[in-house]
Amino acid sequence: MSNNKTVYIVDDDVAIRDSLSAFLSSVGLTVKTFDTAEAFLNNYINDDVGCLVLDVRMSPMSGLELQQTLLSRKNMIPIIFLTAHGDLSMAVRAMREGAFDFFEKPFDEQRLLDRINQALRLSQSRQQEVYIKQSIQEKLKQLTAREREIVDRIITGQANKVIALELGLSERTVELHRARSYEKLGAKSLAELVRMLLAVE
Amino acid sequence: MIVQHHNSQNSNSGDLNLAALDLIGAHVAMLDAEGNIIAVNQAWQNFARQNACNNDACGIGANYLNVCDSSSGPGSEEAKAIAQAIRDIIRRKRSSFWVEYPCHSPDQRRWFQMRVSHYDSTGGARVLVAHENITETKLAHEELRKREEMLTHAARLNTLGEMVTGITHEINQPLAAISVYAKSCLQLLKSTPDLPDNVIENIQKISEQAHRAGAIIKNLHDLAKKRPSIQEIVPLNELLRGVIGICEMEVKQKGANIRCEFDSPPPLIKVDSVQIQQVLLNLIMNALTAIKENRPEERSILTQGHRNSANSVEISVTDQGCGVPDEYENEIFKPFVTSKDFNIGIGLSISKSIVENHGGRIWFSRNVKRGVTFHFTVPLAMEKIE
Numbered sequence: 001m002s003n004n005k006t007v008y009i010v011d012d013d014v015a016i017r018d019s020l021s022a023f024l025s026s027v028g029l030t031v032k033t034f035d036t037a038e039a040f041l042n043n044y045i046n047d048d049v050g051c052l053v054l055d056v057r058m059s060p061m062s063g064l065e066l067q068q069t070l071l072s073r074k075n076m077i078p079i080i081f082l083t084a085h086g087d088l089s090m091a092v093r094a095m096r097e098g099a100f101d102f103f104e105k106p107f108d109e110q111r112l113l114d115r116i117n118q119a120l121r122l123s124q125s126r127q128q129e130v131y132i133k134q135s136i137q138e139k140l141k142q143l144t145a146r147e148r149e150i151v152d153r154i155i156t157g158q159a160n161k162v163i164a165l166e167l168g169l170s171e172r173t174v175e176l177h178r179a180r181s182y183e184k185l186g187a188k189s190l191a192e193l194v195r196m197l198l199a200v201e
Numbered sequence: 202m203i204v205q206h207h208n209s210q211n212s213n214s215g216d217l218n219l220a221a222l223d224l225i226g227a228h229v230a231m232l233d234a235e236g237n238i239i240a241v242n243q244a245w246q247n248f249a250r251q252n253a254c255n256n257d258a259c260g261i262g263a264n265y266l267n268v269c270d271s272s273s274g275p276g277s278e279e280a281k282a283i284a285q286a287i288r289d290i291i292r293r294k295r296s297s298f299w300v301e302y303p304c305h306s307p308d309q310r311r312w313f314q315m316r317v318s319h320y321d322s323t324g325g326a327r328v329l330v331a332h333e334n335i336t337e338t339k340l341a342h343e344e345l346r347k348r349e350e351m352l353t354h355a356a357r358l359n360t361l362g363e364m365v366t367g368i369t370h371e372i373n374q375p376l377a378a379i380s381v382y383a384k385s386c387l388q389l390l391k392s393t394p395d396l397p398d399n400v401i402e403n404i405q406k407i408s409e410q411a412h413r414a415g416a417i418i419k420n421l422h423d424l425a426k427k428r429p430s431i432q433e434i435v436p437l438n439e440l441l442r443g444v445i446g447i448c449e450m451e452v453k454q455k456g457a458n459i460r461c462e463f464d465s466p467p468p469l470i471k472v473d474s475v476q477i478q479q480v481l482l483n484l485i486m487n488a489l490t491a492i493k494e495n496r497p498e499e500r501s502i503l504t505q506g507h508r509n510s511a512n513s514v515e516i517s518v519t520d521q522g523c524g525v526p527d528e529y530e531n532e533i534f535k536p537f538v539t540s541k542d543f544n545i546g547i548g549l550s551i552s553k554s555i556v557e558n559h560g561g562r563i564w565f566s567r568n569v570k571r572g573v574t575f576h577f578t579v580p581l582a583m584e585k586i587e
Contacts (some may be wrong), residue, residue: 013374015374015378016377016378016381019378019379019381022382022385023381023382023384026385026389027388082377084371084373085366085370104373104419105373105376105415106373106380106381106411106412107380109380109381109384110384
């Protein structure tokens with residue numbers, strides 16, 4: 001997982017891109033700017049940690065359309081909208097679709113910066129979740145078919161004895177499979193095992 | 202019809218004519234070559250009675266020219282001009298004359314039309330004077346003019362509102378940039394030792410002033426906020442006819458003509474009529490400007506309205522004008538873009554925003570032969586519930 005956090009600025013106004021990029025860089029953030037929604041889509045990699053600062057009114061693809069496109073790709077990058085219009089209905093729509101925040105130009109830079117930092121933390125924790133999920137899935141792949149079968153029964157609360165009976169194995173064999181599964185998954189308790197499997201469900 | 206006896210040497214057909222005059226609503230009097238009233242119809246008598254006019258002034262035997270010449274007070278100028286016209290007619294200098302004049306009674310506003318014409322009878326030259334009450338027509342015209350004025354006013358206010366929206370956007374962008382640049386200067390100066398006095402304060406003031414301007418713009422924007430859009434179901438032909446009524450004078454003045462074609466029966470559309478009429482008016486006025494240098498026979502504009510899908514109608518305005526310069530191809534719908542010196546270039550950008558607020562789109566195409574066609578779509582009203 002990359003530790004790079006990037007603020008993506010998408011705005012068709014060059015002065016907005018230039019000034020925001022100067023300001024955010026001056027506080028130590030990594031910034032990438034794009035003049036159209038299309039240019040952003042062509043350069044953005046789906047699971048980068050970051051936050052999108054997006055102008056509402058652009059053409060041909062508007063900020064709201066870009067939001068829809070990202071949603072349809074199941075992309076969860078937090079979006080902070082900027083508008084020079086003060087159009088409330090647009091703000092409502094953007095927020096309903098899950099925007100992180102909405103600012104009217106001109107805005108309070110400190111407040112924007114605070115929200116950008118919060119958005120970056122959100123993106124990072126989401127990325128963390130994705131990472132954890134992936135690593136659990138990797139571990140699950142190491143289980144044999146028999147081990148997986150037993151794990152699935154353990155988490156529904158079946159006792160070793162019952163599992164042994166139903167699968168036609170000895171209780172000892174079930175215990176061995178169980179121990180090896182815990183070891184492969186790195187789980188220390190039943191509770192932890194359940195949590196792992198729920199996370200990837 | 203009352204006829205003075207010593208002059209009544211009329212034939213039977215003359216009697217019939219006189220009797221017929223009693224049936225019409227206009228007040229008619231017949232004058233002889235000296236201007237004496239020699240006959241009046243029923244309407245004339247009734248009017249004289251209702252308006253307490255004595256017989257010496259307007260009954261048989263009175264001299265109409267004298268009455269006009271000696272009139273005083275408001276309208277006396279017109280009365281003298283009328284007397285002159287009657288004399289001209291008696292002398293055959295002109296064959297007829299008409300004039301419209303106000304003649305308000307204490308409790309009612311009234312207008313009359315006076316017509317004077319000549320005819321020869323066996324008894325010598327005669328002049329017929331007819332006064333007709335045209336108050337109803339006049340009031341109807343006045344009402345129509347008032348409505349047109351109201352519509353134009355509403356369209357203009359609308360334009361102003363749209364303009365402010367456009368300006369808000371254009372100004373807020375640089376204001377935001379100014380403020381952010383100032384903020385990043387402050388950030389960069391944080392670690393700079395020994396700054397001259399007031400540098401930080403002054404940069405802060407730049408930012409404050411940018412926000413102050415932003416607040417002013419916001420107030421203006423709120424003030425000019427568009428009236429809530431009123432969507433109604435209207436037949437397309439009615440809407441087109443309304444627009445053509447408004448711009449007809451302008452079209453005629455430029456020696457142009459405008460034609461209208463639409464589906465039959467005319468489709469019903471669901472729109473804010475004032476706004477869509479404003480879009481059409483914009484496009485027609487643009488077309489008119491584009492064809493003004495054309496030869497007279499090539500100064501025609503075609504307006505069309507056809508269903509183009511299950512739920513929309515396409516309206517287009519075609520001209521044979523000078524076209525759209527290539528360099529404006531992609532810019533034409535942006536605010537403040539214009540190829541005309543006398544125009545600020547917001548008509549099409551306003552039209553675009555109106556059409557888009559209706560869920561439609563607007564574009565233009567180049568005609569095969571000459572000129573351009575502007576198209577836009579509006580939603581069809583659902584006629585049947587399925």
